[in-house]
Amino acid sequence: MRTGTLKQILLITDGCSNQGEDPIAMATLAREQGVTINVIGVMEQDVIDDQGLKEIEGIALSGGGVSQVVYSQQLSQTVQMVTRKAMTQTLQGVVNKELQQILGGTKKMEDLPPEKRGEIMEVVDELGETVELDVLILVDTSASMTHKLPTVKEALLDLSLSLNARSGSNRFSVFAFPGKKVEVEKLLDWTPNLESLTTIFSKLSTGGITPTGPAIKEAISYFQQKKRSLRSMLSRDDEQFFEESI
């Protein structure tokens, strides 16, 4: 079965975008290029307004991912749950496509009787354990997020702990928006663990604007750049084959 590397953007924000392209359009663009977008809305005492909520759900829906709104205390657990859920969802899609080729028509796992789903799910679980995963983390650093950033950092360290327990390899990179002078700033290049994040995060400056759309656009192009680089062409071929018999 063909899975390749799963590509995810994890967007952590606390409200609505207010500058640049429509983030939902950018999410759709990401999905077209095989990148899934998950969104986590972080609340503290404040509640996210309807408009913000709509945008959070819209981005995830268009980006083929999962969204969740939580209080910051529950962030760690949510980050890992959302990432895993989105992985399963993507892999499920791959497996469903494969099923359609075997069974014909538009059959999905849900169209099979429950007894027959067990083995398929085992394949999905197995893939989830072994597939290579790239997660680009996009952190909203607008003013209202300032005091939530330490919690975000904790949650991200926790995420790398969870994902590194898998046998498949992981790579993370971290971007903040708005950046110091630009809309989006790269904080951390692709790395298998997020330990190095500790120092960078304390230096973050926060700004007033929330250019979510442009941030997503930039993130997608970062995935593309990576694809073009010779090193990754050699070591991490996108068209990897996982031989699985269903």
Add this chain to the structure above:
Amino acid sequence: MMMNNSLKSLSKLSPGTVIHGKWHRNQYTIIKELGNGANGVVYLVRDSSRQVALKISDNPSSIISEVNVLKSFTKVQGSALGPSLFDVDDWETVGKQFSFYVMEFIKGPNLLTFIQQKGPEWLGVLLLQLLADLDVLHEKGWVFGDLKPENLLVNGPPIRVRCIDVGGTTIKGRAIKEFTEFYDRGYWGMGSRKADERYDLFAVAMVIINTAYPGRFNKTTGGISQLMGMVKQKPELNLYQSIIKNALSGNYQTAGEMRRDVLAALQPRKQKSDAGNQVKSRSQLHRNGAKRNVTKKKGGLFETALIILTLSFLYFFYIYVQIL
């Protein structure tokens, strides 16, 4: 945790709602909600004859994953691992499809509530049962994962601790599927989230600590120093102190090893831990024993004499009557 919309609608099913199985055509009438989590809602329902528990979710893959685990448990003969599985099906309603499975309804308070109600002496017994179950589970290649008091119900009589919610149950060697921070080795910075026996045993130790801290506590420095510091503050944890330390540090390779130590801790103590006291108490013990033996012997002699006396008196009486 906030739930997404479709899950929210699932947690609002009112008593009396009938869930129709699409494939097996069984019907279940909702009695009440038993609990809900990130992956679904559990209801107490009635089928044609009895009360059973039904877990329903908008995410078919999580339902099937759990069903896979429960199915493999039923292959373990005569075990109490997880609830027994009765049915798996889909429910189609207003254009939406939900997946559900039906299992044995395990009635009873959770481990923490039970101990609070019945007394701390129950902790040891329940730990022995739990560790025996975990040993079997581990031997079959599984790690329970999300071990916490809420997932441990005390059923009976006869009193028996049962694990419910297999959402976190993971094949050994893989990444733990679901966990709760307080009971999670990774959260305390004391190891990875790769499923192994020691992951569960760490959680068991945290459950023991939890009995003395029902409100749990937060991570400050994390690590063994914070946890053992908290343990030492509670005299009721003295009995289990070394066991907790070993389990937290990953010194037990199997649940069986930990169980042996719990069993040893529960034996009545004949010796005090202080060395001086120990010697003294031991000599006292000897003296007491000797004294008891002497009195026993004396008592025996007196008894014999009494019997002989009575018998000879009766005999003389008999002779006397015969002569007359």
